[in-house]
Amino acid sequence: MSENTQTTGKDEVRWISTVPFWGCHAIAAWGLVYWGWSWAGLGFALLFYYVRMFGITAGYHRYFAHRSYKTSRIFQFFLALLGTLAVQKGVLWWAAHHRAHHRYSDQEKDIHSPRQKGFWWSHLGWILTTRYDATDWARIKDFAKYPELRFLNRFEFPVVIAFAILMYAIGGLPLIFWGFVVSTVFLWHGTFCINSLAHLMGKRRYQTGDDSRNSMFLALITMGEGWHNNHHHYQYSARQGFLWWEIDMTYYILKGLSFLGIVWDLKPAPSQVQDGKQTA
Numbered sequence: 001m002s003e004n005t006q007t008t009g010k011d012e013v014r015w016i017s018t019v020p021f022w023g024c025h026a027i028a029a030w031g032l033v034y035w036g037w038s039w040a041g042l043g044f045a046l047l048f049y050y051v052r053m054f055g056i057t058a059g060y061h062r063y064f065a066h067r068s069y070k071t072s073r074i075f076q077f078f079l080a081l082l083g084t085l086a087v088q089k090g091v092l093w094w095a096a097h098h099r100a101h102h103r104y105s106d107q108e109k110d111i112h113s114p115r116q117k118g119f120w121w122s123h124l125g126w127i128l129t130t131r132y133d134a135t136d137w138a139r140i141k142d143f144a145k146y147p148e149l150r151f152l153n154r155f156e157f158p159v160v161i162a163f164a165i166l167m168y169a170i171g172g173l174p175l176i177f178w179g180f181v182v183s184t185v186f187l188w189h190g191t192f193c194i195n196s197l198a199h200l201m202g203k204r205r206y207q208t209g210d211d212s213r214n215s216m217f218l219a220l221i222t223m224g225e226g227w228h229n230n231h232h233h234y235q236y237s238a239r240q241g242f243l244w245w246e247i248d249m250t251y252y253i254l255k256g257l258s259f260l261g262i263v264w265d266l267k268p269a270p271s272q273v274q275d276g277k278q279t280a
């Protein structure tokens with residue numbers, strides 16, 4: 001598939017097919033007014049937020065987009081499934097588009113650059129149009145060879161619906177409201193902040209050719225992805241918080257999983273790279 005197939009649509013927002021996206025926002029707002037605040041509910045929202053955020057950060061991003069560590073085919077599938085439950089489209093779609101972001105960071109062909117098209121476009125506009133709907137197969141040949149991943153990539157929405165139904169069956173309306181609807185809305189915006197705010201807000205340690213920045217706040221809400229300037233400086237590292245105080249929950253969990261033999265070959269950022277003497 002050629003590179004151009006991903007840009008056949010228009011930049012206009014498709015209001016009808018994005019009803020589930022706006023609908024979750026509306027239901028979350030309505031429910032908070034109607035049912036009111038609940039600390040237990042917040043606990044469920046945070047639990048399902050961070051569990052699924054790990055699917056995005058460790059799975060979709062550090063494994064599928066960057067291959068920053070290795071794992072078994074079974075755990076690979078588990079990571080793809082966990083990421084799918086975060087409701088951010090299919091694993092191959094996500095990873096291929098993210099590879100394009102690194103290829104053209106903040107240049108004209110970057111698909112979600114605040115420098116090119118402003119904050120709202122980089123945050124969610126690019127996702128809500130038809131322009132980038134297709135999976136860019138040419139960029140994800142390495143994982144597209146697995147039929148189970150192609151299946152998840154194609155049927156991501158039914159998988160999400162099945163997950164929501166399961167939550168309703170287990171915990172009724174309170175669980176699906178807090179654990180799925182509210183949690184997913186925060187999960188969307190938490191992740192989207194890396195495309196928008198992580199290129200606008202924070203400090204730049206490395207003079208990368210883009211506007212990527214490091215932010216403790218963004219690192220805390222995204223389990224370590226807020227060290228985005230580090231990441232653009234050296235995208236192959238499984239660890240994005242280079243310094244001891246740069247909290248990177250995803251990496252700590254991956255390190256724990258490596259002790260258990262579930263993942264291995266976590267790629268480090270070489271010291272000369274961290275010193276800024278070498279890029280890759």
Ligand SMILES: [Zn+2]
Nearest residue numbers: 101194212228
């Ligand atoms: Zn970026």
Ligand SMILES: [Zn+2]
Nearest residue numbers: 065098231235
């Ligand atoms: Zn990346």
